[in-house]
Amino acid sequence: GNGLICYNPGNSVDNAGDDKWKRYLAGRGNGNLSSSNVLCIAKDKNGILWIGTDRGVNVIQCSNQVFNQGCEAIQPIIQADQFAGLLFQDEMVQSIAVDGANRKWVATRNGVWLVSAEGDKVIHHFNAANSPLPDDDVRQLAINPATGEVFMATFKGIVSYRSTATEGGTTNENVxxxxxxxxxxxxxxxxxxxxxxxxxxxxxxxxxxxxxxxxxxxxxxxxxxxxxxxxxxxxxxxxxxxxxxxxxxxxxxxxxxxxxx
Known part of the structure; x- marks a missing residue:
């Protein structure tokens, strides 16, 4: 894979002299991705970039400094039972969606996972055995922000799940x-x-x-x-x-x- 390219055209798209760009690849000093094969990307409500690769999830927390040499990706540590490990290590992460509570929905070849806003806890895991998913290989996710409904696309069809989180409003006038x-x-x-x-x-x-x-x-x-x-x-x-x-x-x-x- 060719990694992830961050690009800023500057003040004018016609003037290449003020352009900024940086490529994030695997390996420390090169962007520190777990893999250069980037499959998806999502920006959460705190401006943090969540990057799906064929070897798990990476996070760029310094998204306002992505062009700086010192800004590199990290892999979140997730707690499962009594064990801790890297988030979706060696999983092929094909789609990431952020819901109204800033939680992350992650599509893999082994179903869909819902993790906490920080990515340190698993909340749900849906697969063909425990849910109406027609196939474990989920390719795309989309969320209706008004209702919280999460749409999951596979080669065998689309299903949806009514989540408990919706997009917050600006007032409490239309409850x-x-x-x-x-x-x-x-x-x-x-x-x-x-x-x-x-x-x-x-x-x-x-x-x-x-x-x-x-x-x-x-x-x-x-x-x-x-x-x-x-x-x-x-x-x-x-x-x-x-x-x-x-x-x-x-x-x-x-x-x-x-x-x-």
């Missing part, structure tokens, strides 16, 4: 709850969307008694309809209070719970 009202005997998750990024979400009774609290993944929070004791809440109206990162808290919407007899 949507689904389902709402919550029907009797409903056992699934209740999604609260349209939140500001990483908001703190509280579910409370009209008298102010706190029932549940969580933090949004990007612009979406999930409630299982239970209180802190793990008990299903009774029928009634519940307030959704949202606090943004600036500390401002407000009632964003209400949830109606209906229980069967």
């Amino acid at each position: 949507l709850v689904f389902p709402n009202p919550v029907p009797p005997d409903y056992q699934g998750s209740i999604a609260i969307r349209g939140l500001v990024n990483n908001a703190t979400v509280k579910i409370a009774e009209p008298n102010g008694r706190l029932v549940f609290q969580t933090r949004a993944l990007g612009g979406q929070a999930i409630w299982n309809g239970k209180n802190y004791k793990g008990q299903a809440v009774a029928s009634g109206i519940y307030l959704v209070l949202v606090r943004d990162e600036g500390g401002q808290e407000k009632i964003a919407t209400k949830i109606v719970i209906t229980r069967g007899r």
